[in-house]
Amino acid sequence: MDWILWFDANWFNATDREFARQVLQRGIAALYFVAFLSTLNQFPALLGEHGLLPVPRYLERAAQSGQRPRPTLFTRWRYTDRRLRAMCWTGLAVSALLVAGLPQTGPPWVPMAAFLLLWGLYMSIVNVGHTFYGFGWEMLLLEAGFLAAFLGSNRVPPPAPIMLLAIWLVFRLEFGAGMIKIRGGREWRDFTALYYHHETQPMPGPLSRQAHLLPKPLHRVEVAGNHFAQLVVPFLLFAPQPVASIAAGVIVVTQLWLIATGNFAWLNWMAIVLAFSAVSDRVAHSVFPVIPLGQEAGAESPLWWVVLVSAVTVLLLVLSYRPLLNLFSRHQLMNAAFNRWQLVNAYGAFGTVTKERIEIIVEGTLDADPDNTAEWREYGFKGKPGDVRRIPRQWAPYHLRLDWLMWFLPLRSVHERWFHVFLSRLLAADPAVLRLLREDPFAGERPAWVRARAFLYRFATRAEFRETGQRWIRTPLGEVVPPVSRGWDR
Known part of the structure; x- marks a missing residue:
């Protein structure tokens, strides 16, 4: 019956995903807030007018080389630190409103406009950030923000196509990372990667040393658990309930372990947020009764909204072709964008582990x-x-x-x-x-x-x-x- 609820009599509505939608919208907005705050505090010193690698000079060189610039508002309006700060403050305000759930109380175009604004502002920053913004979680935040724009508002049921695309995103994130490891360093295949990783990762956390000092047999169990979570569990996200929700729970638990033992910006937090796209209201309610059950019947989605979401779904499915091929390619790319808008990207991390x-x-x-x-x-x-x-x-x-x-x-x-x-x-x-x-x-x-x-x-x-x-x-x-x-x- 849960599988039937996933595709309601109205195929467009995922009536058993209201809790998942709330987590996705508010969680993604919260991570945008963190990203804009990080940018506000660091961008001027790193990339500002008098930064280590000034954006004006970068844009000037790009124009002189004749390269087609990636989309950014700074090619239309000259970069200044004041404009950068104004963009960050705007992003902070809009993301805070989305976390509070205020735009979601209006018609579906209101949260759509809010998320598209966040996406456009942050893309403008990432596309001039080059060295200091060349991390996989930047494009992940952009893709997730674009997708969240079409989750609708409280006045319409969650759109099933977008919920499925969110699952497709977390699948690429997890399975891509798993395949990179299997194809990468031998340490992942002989189960010794965690002998080193906690010690040599870019930015250890307060529990990293304790994790490193665990017995080596437990490190081998960690690697085995990682392979299971990234190579097997992602396929179960597409299974009927409650299997899909259990698979999401496995991803959440493994990501919490990574959060506890390291510092990887919002990468792990985004994986947790996206994993909730596979959690049904019934399963969430059975685990935490305070979470309400989804509405079996309610407001209908207006025709314009169905047409728009369907068009976006077709676009993202077409753009999925190259990332899908990349997942199974012997020359798999890691953290790669296949279009100028950084939608439907390839992800992956730590194909090899530094030994010292x-x-x-x-x-x-x-x-x-x-x-x-x-x-x-x-x-x-x-x-x-x-x-x-x-x-x-x-x-x-x-x-x-x-x-x-x-x-x-x-x-x-x-x-x-x-x-x-x-x-x-x-x-x-x-x-x-x-x-x-x-x-x-x-x-x-x-x-x-x-x-x-x-x-x-x-x-x-x-x-x-x-x-x-x-x-x-x-x-x-x-x-x-x-x-x-x-x-x-x-």
């Missing part, structure tokens, strides 16, 4: 001579490891973009342009850049020299922690950027 953790530590000194007698002081970052005694904080779903890029430096090159500019801004004691850090060891004073050193980090064993009080053990590997002074990067 190398951290770039930035230091400065006030001494005139940067020799071995100089007093070097370490800059503290908010999220990335530094102080060996400090417990890593839980930041997700908030995204610390500078800290994430610092993790990539040893894997790429410390000579990336943004990092050289970053060092120059530290020499100038730039207030906007210093606000991105947890600790400025010079309290706003300009250092005479800065340098970057590489360290090998590993989690301390329980015995080492009892002896030293250190949560990390680090070994110096040498200088990667020798001492530099003001004007060195001109």
